Amino acid sequence: METEKINFLKTYLSLYISHFAVLADMKKADPEMVVLDVRNAPAQVKKNQIKGAVALAAKDLADHLDELDKSKTYVVYDWNAGTTLGKEALLTLLSAGFKAFELAGALEGWKGMNLPIEEI
């Protein structure tokens, strides 16, 4: 059972990327990551987003895959970690052959640590 738990945890954790990795990439001259805001909400409800994020609602993602760049790594996030939208988007991206991760802690965690956001 311990092996099963360990394998489960490894796969679970392999879906996520930490804010540290995202912040470090943001500082690069040529960032490898694109942060995707996959919230299914209009801008007036969202009000703000992670600095530099691209808004692409999870419900529209499958129809816009041809606008994405296979050389990039996509980091998806939803409002908080309690929703399944980030994992739905992640499944769509991985199934289409993109490199993708979910942001650990989601937007709520990002804001809780006072990391850079921007008004929209």
Place this chain on the structure above:
Amino acid sequence: METEKINFLKTYLSLYISHFAVLADMKKADPEMVVLDVRNAPAQVKKNQIKGAVALAAKDLADHLDELDKSKTYVVYDWNAGTTLGKEALLTLLSAGFKAFELAGALEGWKGMNLPIEEI
């Protein structure tokens, strides 16, 4: 590893049902779903619940399976998505041969979207 991630995500997401699906079913003349409030708390602590939900605490669920209807689909929820109670209830229901899902976002998400609740 990508296949492993994809399979993990598919199984994970297959446990959940969205509020969209639950709301659509609620509007049917003959709904297929029964929403189960599995919170282990008395009514005066819970104060309100999802409209039309049946209160059946997770700790009591195993003793009341014979009162449930195999022709229905059960949708369980707890206070929020950070607890394990919904998944415990789901395991009990699936193991007993019921069709069952956990409500994505739990009660917190439902209230956050101002979906119908009722006082209890």
Place this chain on the structure above:
Amino acid sequence: METEKINFLKTYLSLYISHFAVLADMKKADPEMVVLDVRNAPAQVKKNQIKGAVALAAKDLADHLDELDKSKTYVVYDWNAGTTLGKEALLTLLSAGFKAFELAGALEGWKGMNLPIEEI
């Protein structure tokens, strides 16, 4: 697919321990569990912790495994259930052969139920 869901839920739930089990152990003359606060934050940010917890940040855990006791059961927790830090710590502990669980609901759930905490 139901078997797959059931196995997934069993493994998922086997990673967690409830506050009931932790509270019951705390009352023993010779507790078997050690509660590990794995938050990556200084004491002035954490302000308080679960009563009797040992602070050992997830980022430092791998370097301090030789200070832990294989006869104990470790219960790790982070701020809330939406982070991945608890699961990272759990993976480190299980991989090193320790008995370990993540506290269901994390610190947020513990405080929400008014369970014993202490200033630090």
